[in-house]
Amino acid sequence: MAKRIDNQRRAMPKQEPFERVRNFDEVALGYTEKLAQEEASRCLGCKKPVCIDGCPVAIDIPGFIKCIVEGDFATGVKKIKETNALPAVCGRVCPQEDQCEKVCVLGKKGEPVAIGRLERFLADWEAASGETETPAIARATGKRIAIVGAGPAGITVANDLALLGYEMVIYEALHDAGGVLTYGIPEFRLPKSIVRREVEYVKSLGVKLHTDYIVGKTKTVDKMLQEFDAVFIGAGAGLPWFMEIPGENLNGVYSANEYLTRCNLMKGFRFPEYDTPIKRPSRVAVFGGGNVAMDSARTALRLGADEVHIVYRRSREELPARLEEVENAEEEGVIFDFLTLPLRLIGNEHGWLTEMECLKMELGEPDDSGRRRPVPIEGSEFKMQVDAAVCSIGNSPNPLIPMTTPGMEVGRRGNIVADEATGRTSRDAIWAGGDVVTGAATVISAMGAARNAAKDIHEYLTNKT
Numbered sequence: 001m002a003k004r005i006d007n008q009r010r011a012m013p014k015q016e017p018f019e020r021v022r023n024f025d026e027v028a029l030g031y032t033e034k035l036a037q038e039e040a041s042r043c044l045g046c047k048k049p050v051c052i053d054g055c056p057v058a059i060d061i062p063g064f065i066k067c068i069v070e071g072d073f074a075t076g077v078k079k080i081k082e083t084n085a086l087p088a089v090c091g092r093v094c095p096q097e098d099q100c101e102k103v104c105v106l107g108k109k110g111e112p113v114a115i116g117r118l119e120r121f122l123a124d125w126e127a128a129s130g131e132t133e134t135p136a137i138a139r140a141t142g143k144r145i146a147i148v149g150a151g152p153a154g155i156t157v158a159n160d161l162a163l164l165g166y167e168m169v170i171y172e173a174l175h176d177a178g179g180v181l182t183y184g185i186p187e188f189r190l191p192k193s194i195v196r197r198e199v200e201y202v203k204s205l206g207v208k209l210h211t212d213y214i215v216g217k218t219k220t221v222d223k224m225l226q227e228f229d230a231v232f233i234g235a236g237a238g239l240p241w242f243m244e245i246p247g248e249n250l251n252g253v254y255s256a257n258e259y260l261t262r263c264n265l266m267k268g269f270r271f272p273e274y275d276t277p278i279k280r281p282s283r284v285a286v287f288g289g290g291n292v293a294m295d296s297a298r299t300a301l302r303l304g305a306d307e308v309h310i311v312y313r314r315s316r317e318e319l320p321a322r323l324e325e326v327e328n329a330e331e332e333g334v335i336f337d338f339l340t341l342p343l344r345l346i347g348n349e350h351g352w353l354t355e356m357e358c359l360k361m362e363l364g365e366p367d368d369s370g371r372r373r374p375v376p377i378e379g380s381e382f383k384m385q386v387d388a389a390v391c392s393i394g395n396s397p398n399p400l401i402p403m404t405t406p407g408m409e410v411g412r413r414g415n416i417v418a419d420e421a422t423g424r425t426s427r428d429a430i431w432a433g434g435d436v437v438t439g440a441a442t443v444i445s446a447m448g449a450a451r452n453a454a455k456d457i458h459e460y461l462t463n464k465t
Contacts, residue, residue, distance in 0.1 A: 007110020010039040012117055017331040021301050024187040024269055027328060028092070036121040040068035043113050046105055051115065054100040056448025057083045057156075061100060061115055068118060077126045078133065080119060085159035085202055086152060086447065088127065088194045089181055091120025094444040095322050127197060134204055138165035143461050146171065146228040148215045148401065151179020152443045153234030153434030155202050156450035157457070162205040164458055169228070171213040176265060179236050180435070181443070183265035184257070186295050188302070189325075192264070216400035221408075221430060229464075230429050230457050233416060234450060237395040237435035243287060247345025248391070252279065252353035256288070256296045256392035263299055281388035282306045285356060287342055288392035289314065292440075294325040296390045297334045308334050309384070313341045313361050313374040339363070339374065343381065345389060355385045395440045405430070415439055423453025431457055 013029040014020075020027050031039065043065045051061045060079050067076030080087045096102075096116035104112030126132055143166055147154040150172035158168040176182050178195040203209060215221060215235070224231050240255035242248050259278075262268040268278030284300040286293050289312040300308045310329070312319065315338050319326055330336070339361040346355045360380035363372035396413045409417040409426035416425055416432040423431040431453040434446030 005044070005106070005110070006042045007106065009042065009111040009114045010035045010117075012114070017333070020188065021298075021332045024302055026191050027188050030124055031117055031121045033121075033125075036068055036118060037071070039114050040065045040118055042106065043069075044105055050103045050105070051100040051113075054103040056099065056444045057451055059083050059100075059119075064122060065113065065115075065118055068122065073122055073125045073129075074131060074133070076122045078135075080122060081135065083451070084447070085156055086198045086443075087119050088123035089152070089190065089198055090444055090447075091116050091118075091123055092190050092194075093181075093185060095442055097323065099444065127194075132201060132204075135163060137163055137205060140167070141165040141461070143167070143229040144169065144227065145457065146224045146231045147234060148221070148231065149173075149179060149234040149236055149434075149436070150177035150199070150209060150211075151234055151236050151434065151446070152181065153236075153436075153446040153450040154179070154232065155199065156447045157232045157234065157431075157433070157454045158207045159202050159205065160451060160454035161457060162202070162207050166458075166461075168205075168207045170207060170209045171215050171219075172209065172211045173214045173235075174265065175211050177209055177211065179234075183261040184292065184295070186260065186264055186299050187269070188298070189295065214400070216404040221401060221405045225429060229461055230431065232423070232450075232453055232457065233401060233425075233430065233432040233436055234434045234446070235397065235401055235436045237397045237415075237440045239396045239398050239414070240391065241394045241396065242391050243342060243393060245342060245344050247347060247353070247356070250345055250347040250353045251351050252281065252347075252388045253345060254388070254390045256286075256292045256390050257395065259296055259390050260292070260299065263303070269299075269303060278303065279388055280304045281386075283384075283386045284308045284388045284390065285311050285342070285384065285386045286390045286392055287311050288394075289319040289321055290392065291321045291325055293390075293392040294321045294329050294334075296392050298329055298332060300388070300390070301332055301334065305388075309337050309386075310334055311337045311340050311342055311358065313339065314371060315339060315363060318371045341374065341376070342389075346383075353387055353389060355383050356389065357381055357383050395435070397436045397439070401436075413439060418453075420449075421452060422456035423449060424456065429460075 064076040064079040101112040147170040177199045181195045240257045266276040267274035268276040286297045343357045360377045361374040364375040367373040402408045418432040423433045433449035433453045
């Protein structure tokens with residue numbers, strides 16, 4: 001008898017908007033066991049599961065979903081961890097709608113299976129059960145590998161190669177591990193206790209972690225190669241872009257990096273309990289339309305702003321942020337000023353931002369990205385009162401490592417050039433992956449690149465005489 005098709009996915013319980021804008025607690029509350037099993041039962045168990053092809057780290061998606069249906073959650077967790085060391089993170093922040101869920105067969109006539117929510121369910125079940133199981137680790141190879149950066153890419157390489165018997169040592173510039181998971185993504189979207197839990201799991205495999213260690217200053221990559229058999233660079237993209245308009249040097253103007261780092265890594269939202277002051281303005285403008293812009297706007301609301309605007313030069317249809325994050329921002333009261341371009345920022349005699357001048361836009365022909373190009377409307381200038389502005393239009397890698405590593409090829413925006421399939425750089429025994437290669441992208445794409453690099457590092461060291 002054919003399985004009845006259920007086209008309606010189960011909604012994720014979450015805090016009500018009027019409650020969550022007053023706290024930094026996690027918005028999405030996760031599936032109950034009952035909801036998870038109902039949602040998992042929607043999976044058709046396709047003979048050719050294209051959802052696996054849609055996952056950058058090739059998780060056995062039908063396999064772990066089947067485990068949920070059968071109530072064998074422990075085995076489901078093990079299946080995910082065969083290829084993904086950060087399931088609780090990925091279940092929360094991965095853009096599944098553009099990856100595994102996008103190609104789900106159910107999505108052709110209804111809603112795709114909520115793969116990300118089910119992944120999160122298993123990871124949270126494991127944490128609640130206290131039954132974390134460390135997989136078997138291969139016999140020690142006697143070879144040592146250095147990892148630069150304790151973000152998603154670095155943690156993934158460390159996980160994969162530790163299991164193969166390599167001695168792994170991570171060097172992290174900040175005082176806490178996690179990279180963008182810690183300094184960038186807010187507590188209400190990704191609690192830092194979850195990041196710490198995932199990092200501790202990787203450390204349980206024997207991985208060593210050194211924080212407050214700036215590679216390129218404390219020690220160069222070339223010095224590391226005197227001690228290690230290989231180096232993987234996963235230093236991320238921490239150099240913010242600005243719009244280069246008048247007034248960006250005024251007080252009250254931030255990069256999203258600084259704004260979110262103060263709040264997340266340095267716990268500015270809990271001042272004065274934590275000694276990190278952060279401005280609590282009344283009218284905030286956030287420039288950009290990606291996930292980081294949504295994070296910045298929603299953070300400003302929680303810090304007590306009366307009014308927060310997303311200022312974006314295209315329309316809602318072109319927003320690069322996840323639909324879920326856009327909808328959350330709208331529910332919480334963020335105002336979207338579409339087809340609007342900031343021209344200049346204006347301050348008072350004390351050097352503090354007070355207002356900005358903008359220009360209205362309209363959409364023209366598509367550009368190289370496939371999105372319709374914004375075109376200025378002549379004579380449409382207008383002013384808005386604001387006392388804070390956050391620039392969230394992108395990031396490049398910090399130039400420190402390429403500058404201190406002779407022979408390291410870099411791209412136009414300062415990104416390290418690395419082979420997409422292997423992560424190999426222009427220097428022998430040095431690999432790179434994640435945002436330091438691509439510029440700011442998704443957590444799971446960084447992890448996918450890291451898995452490719454880990455595989456190639458293993459082959460290289462295995463074959464090296």
